[in-house]
Amino acid sequence: MKKNCLLALILVLSPLVQANEDLSADEQRAATRTSLASEYYRRGAYAVAIEEGKKALESVPNYAQALNVLAVSYVALKDDAKGRMYFEQAVKAAPKDSDINQNFGAFLCERGDYKAGLARYDIVLSNTLYATPELTLIAAANCSLQAGDRALARQYFDRASKQRTNNLSVKFQVANYLLSEGELAQAKQLFIEVLRAVSKAPPELLWLGVRIERKIGNKEAELRYANELKRNHPDSVEATKLMTGQYD
Structure with a gap:
């Protein structure tokens, strides 16, 4: 990966x-x-x-x-x-084209027009035949977080987590969100699912593991992921955060 x-x-x-x-x-x-x-x-x-x-x-x-x-x-x-x-x-x-609304929604959210961006995502989600609603839900959740609306973000994340998907990006981002909400058992479960699905863990995934295990208090697992991060990705942003203690 x-x-x-x-x-x-x-x-x-x-x-x-x-x-x-x-x-x-x-x-x-x-x-x-x-x-x-x-x-x-x-x-x-x-x-x-x-x-x-x-x-x-x-x-x-x-x-x-x-x-x-x-x-x-x-x-x-x-x-x-x-x-x-x-x-x-x-x-x-x-007006109802899902691909166009998906792209326009991303454009609007990235530029701070959150309400308009979310409206575009909701048009996509109204299409029950759309192939990847879980990705749209994650995008809408992140847009809501950027807008400062954590309650709305939670709704989108919850809907995304209920989708039957093997998409690793979805699982990773839901796990990150659950960690931020202190729901450590669920965050760890999703983290492990992603970790088992990749041949070599990328730095952002190992960093997620470090932070989850640190919050849980599992020092052995935290150290294992930290050492793997430093060994395999020494020049990554995540390794720098680890070395400088920027866990939040």
Whole structure:
């Protein structure tokens, strides 16, 4: 597992498309260009993604998924004004689209517009067919924490923990939250589940283990995770926190 796997943010883009006889020629061209734009975005070629996204709009001016790719590409280039503009056009073109609302919600929450961001997440969660509601619930919980609303965050975390998921990011973040709430037994259970699922524990996971065992008072386990953190990730932020006693 790479270091940032447990903390990855969600950006949802349309998959590659196949020829579809139900689409008009213009719609097929727009879909193909959007797929190319999505692939360039994933490769970090944001300027090319923008170029392909705009070509998609030449075929279908309000093609929602193209607007979505343009939005996240401009955000990646730190052009928030254009990113917001394309997000707003995208949700106008497809108000209930879960992928677009997921991305726009993340954008809004990251910029402190928590109420609007949570409203976007709630649109996603209203879609009972959405493939990964647990990730949206975690995002909404973290947005609520940033807004200072721990009660609302708890509701989202509780809903996320009830999802039948093997997603390690979800389990890790719920465990972190439970630790902050002093619910140590549940936090440890989730921590152990994640630890057993990875071949090599990343530093943030070991640091979670250190803090849980420290709160419980299990010095032996705390020392074991601390030594593993220092040995395997000596230059990590978490190792620095350990060495300087920054447990909170």
